[in-house]
Amino acid sequence: MDFRYVGYTQDRKLVKGKVTASGEEAALDLLSYGGYNVLSLQKVTPFFNAEKLSSAFAKINPNDMVMFSRQLALLVEAGTDIVSALELLRGGLTNRTLSKIVTEVVVDLRSGLRLSQALEKHPKAFSPLYCRTIVTSEETGNLERGLRIMADYIEKQSLSAKKIKNAMIYPIIVLVLAIVVIAVMVTFVMPSFMSLYAALGAELPTITKVLLAIVNFLLDYGLFLLAGLAVLVVAGFAYSRTPAGRYQWDKLKLRLPKIGRITIVSELSRCC
Structure with missing residues (x-):
């Protein structure tokens, strides 16, 4: 947190400024260590502080x-x-x-x-x-x-985290490629088949009708679904930061086919 101070130096020169510390006592100690005699100290509570926001996410x-x-x-x-x-x-x-x-x-x-x-x-x-x-x-x-x-x-904890991330890369790539393939089929391939069936006067297969219905639903309500998904992701992330959430997340990691084994081996290696 930030504090505004007024004080004077050892040569009796008046100074004003801002200091960042974990609390009022720490701020006074910092200023005293810097050679300042503090006359007043007030906590700064701005509506928006970009530096404070960036430090909150700093790792x-x-x-x-x-x-x-x-x-x-x-x-x-x-x-x-x-x-x-x-x-x-x-x-x-x-x-x-x-x-x-x-x-x-x-x-x-x-x-x-x-x-x-x-x-x-x-x-x-x-x-x-x-x-x-x-x-x-x-x-x-x-x-x-x-x-x-x-x-x-x-160091061991960092290495195990990297192994888990590397294990996740392949499934993510496969998932992204699958989404891209489905998007290409829906955007380019299916319209061609629809035109062909319409020209022949034939009825579309049932599976194609179902897929078209799903696509139309996503086009009509896609924004709402994305908003709901974003809310779920944020809520899930917040829950994962709690003790109960971390416990559930760890249980899930142990049940995943490849990641579970990596997690167990890495955790055991930390004790050795």
Whole structure:
């Protein structure tokens, strides 16, 4: 969220501006870390914020998380304190979303939070499993091992997702080709047959009549059907984001002929 602030610098110069943070306390910490003494801070609630909208859909690439976790593990293993390690990594991050999250994590660490507590504030980047692993690593005093475990896990998870996507390519291509063939037949082939039957004075076969009835129905009510389909897709996507929806989606994936086996093998491989 965005905040507008008024404050002054260390040389008593008045400044105004906007800062983005996860909350009011984080915004104050960011400004204080930047050397500002804040006089007032107000949350910005615009009707439409293109930057906020784009960040809502911004994704963090699994490869970025793998690289981040492994590099952080190396720095911690080398004896670098966690705050300095994160600040070093932040300078080399190309993903703006992840860079912003790391900035807020550093602020939280400076305020006295543990690493696991700071990461829990950012579920978009750090899953509950990631955070729980870090908690265990902190308690055992082996943070670098936990970071490497999560890097390997994310990497395997990404590879399994790619395998599932590749398995879906062939059925999708077949489906698209089938739709194209049907569209060509309905648009070009069937009118020719209709003209031929009409010239001969013969009656169209029953299957042809049924197909024509379906085509006419789609032409008359196609827009309504597309709108209904779009609503179903959006509703299904929203449902799949819920715990119950994810459970049903996982059950469906396991029942699919080829994808089910890939899913089982990939999930088992993550535990090894």
